[in-house]
Amino acid sequence: MTIKKLAAVATLVGSSSLVSAQELEITITNLTHGIYYTPFIVAAHDGTTSFFRSGTPASPELQQMAEGGNIAGLETIFTAANANITSNPAGGLLAPARSTTFTMSTDDGNNYLSVGAMLLPTNDGFAGLNNWRIPSEPGTYRVNVNAYDAGTEANDEIVGSGAPGEPGFPNPPPVGVVATGGTGVTTIETNTNVHIHRGNLGDDDPTGGKSDITNYVHRWLNPVVRVTVKVM
Amino acid sequence: MLNTKSILTTAIASSLLLLSACSDNDDGFPETPAPTPPAPAPVTFQFEVTVTNLTNAQPMSPVAVLLHNEGRIWTTGEPASVALETIAEGGDNSQILALDVALAAKGGESPLAPGASQTMTISNLETAPERLSIVTMLVNTNDAFTGLNAYDVSNMAVDESISLRVGSYDSGTERNSERANTIPGPVSGGAGEGFNAERDDIDIVTRHPGIVSQDDGFRTSELTQAHRWDDPTMNITIRRLQ
Numbered sequence: 001m002t003i004k005k006l007a008a009v010a011t012l013v014g015s016s017s018l019v020s021a022q023e024l025e026i027t028i029t030n031l032t033h034g035i036y037y038t039p040f041i042v043a044a045h046d047g048t049t050s051f052f053r054s055g056t057p058a059s060p061e062l063q064q065m066a067e068g069g070n071i072a073g074l075e076t077i078f079t080a081a082n083a084n085i086t087s088n089p090a091g092g093l094l095a096p097a098r099s100t101t102f103t104m105s106t107d108d109g110n111n112y113l114s115v116g117a118m119l120l121p122t123n124d125g126f127a128g129l130n131n132w133r134i135p136s137e138p139g140t141y142r143v144n145v146n147a148y149d150a151g152t153e154a155n156d157e158i159v160g161s162g163a164p165g166e167p168g169f170p171n172p173p174p175v176g177v178v179a180t181g182g183t184g185v186t187t188i189e190t191n192t193n194v195h196i197h198r199g200n201l202g203d204d205d206p207t208g209g210k211s212d213i214t215n216y217v218h219r220w221l222n223p224v225v226r227v228t229v230k231v232m
Numbered sequence: 233m234l235n236t237k238s239i240l241t242t243a244i245a246s247s248l249l250l251l252s253a254c255s256d257n258d259d260g261f262p263e264t265p266a267p268t269p270p271a272p273a274p275v276t277f278q279f280e281v282t283v284t285n286l287t288n289a290q291p292m293s294p295v296a297v298l299l300h301n302e303g304r305i306w307t308t309g310e311p312a313s314v315a316l317e318t319i320a321e322g323g324d325n326s327q328i329l330a331l332d333v334a335l336a337a338k339g340g341e342s343p344l345a346p347g348a349s350q351t352m353t354i355s356n357l358e359t360a361p362e363r364l365s366i367v368t369m370l371v372n373t374n375d376a377f378t379g380l381n382a383y384d385v386s387n388m389a390v391d392e393s394i395s396l397r398v399g400s401y402d403s404g405t406e407r408n409s410e411r412a413n414t415i416p417g418p419v420s421g422g423a424g425e426g427f428n429a430e431r432d433d434i435d436i437v438t439r440h441p442g443i444v445s446q447d448d449g450f451r452t453s454e455l456t457q458a459h460r461w462d463d464p465t466m467n468i469t470i471r472r473l474q
Contacts, residue, residue: 033438097309097438216408219441
């Protein structure tokens with residue numbers, strides 16, 4: 001993760017141990033060339049809430065998001081934690097290189113930010129920012145976010161289901177995976193913990209090959225999302 | 233800080249004065265200071281830029297370095313300018329160097345080989361530059377580039393330096409076919425096409441997805457496993473000299 005402070009005003013806001021509520025303007029940018037994001041979940045919460053942790057198994061709620069883009073389960077978790085939540089700020093899929101900007105007000109103590117969404121087309125890839133400490137100092141901060149594999153589904157790279165536990169990935173418009181007939185890249189998921197995604201393999205065969213994903217369109221390099229947080 | 237030129241001018245003037253007044257001191261250094269201070273020298277802003285190609289086998293086209301106060305070289309999510317398309321597809325930096333916003337522009341003297349470094353200096357007189365930009369093409373690609381976009385140097389003090397590592401971008405102006413006839417770099421013997429006004433990709437600038445290569449199942453690709461890369465692709469060190 002790279003954190004870059006663009007500007008800061010030297011004030012003593014937040015110098016006491018009580019962190020007051022904050023006004024945030026957040027921009028989420030899709031940095032990839034050919035990947036769409038399902039609706040984002042954005043939550044400001046306390047320091048004891050995590051929606052994923054690398055090297056540990058995904059929760060069922062994370063699995064729902066990573067395999068099918070369903071953030072209802074994570075909304076429930078964050079609501080129970082008294083988080084401030086923004087769901088689906090882009091109003092649907094966020095296309096390559098597109099951004100969405102919105103404001104959030106955070107309650108006292110909700111000074112950690114988490115952001116998540118599924119990458120399409122992938123089986124269970126997601127972009128995740130976990131427990132980023134929201135600075136108390138006003139300014140604009142940029143955070144680069146990497147792509148993770150939830151470890152819950154084999155990366156067969158075949159158009160199929162977005163339901164947890166079912167193979168394949170959903171292909172809603174305008175994701176537009178048009179290749180068919182792939183035989184499947186793999187049927188096993190050897191690392192069942194959350195880990196950095198190894199990327200799509202894909203192939204160049206629209207009617208066969210191993211994958212329904214197109215290798216020269218649907219690959220990426222990290223980082224895959226930028227979150228710009230303006231602390232008012 | 234006086235610049236070298238004004239010091240020389242003072243020395244020459246002093247020397248001439250001495251020649252006319254005293255013939256036994258010819259070392260050019262007056263025994264007493266010249267009574268009249270020199271006119272204020274123009275302030276010079278000078279930066280030393282060192283770039284290192286961090287890739288395995290992607291030579292970079294001669295870099296373009298700009299000092300400017302206005303504008304950006306690219307914006308993620310927006311279409312590339314023709315000047316950017318020209319360097320990203322063909323490695324030709326001439327249009328970037330000629331941008332109207334440039335207070336000063338400097339082009340690399342040669343391509344930057346994988347693993348190699350180059351250092352150059354760029355100056356402009358009097359006007360304080362606020363931004364520094366660098367652009368170069370990864371030449372064994374269709375339209376990949378790397379660089380630094382309108383980086384704020386306005387707060388850099390003399391002798392201050394900063395090192396940055398930057399990633400790769402796709403200008404979005406040419407489909408990543410990886411075919412030899414579309415790649416101008418050594419992989420095609422330089423015979424592949426560079427700039428082409430047609431825009432047959434998504435026509436927005438994004439981070440680069442990386443190349444696939446024939447070794448990873450792209451049968452019509454001219455590229456091999458050796459041409460793959462991951463970010464970061466270039467190390468940049470900027471030092472303000474004056």
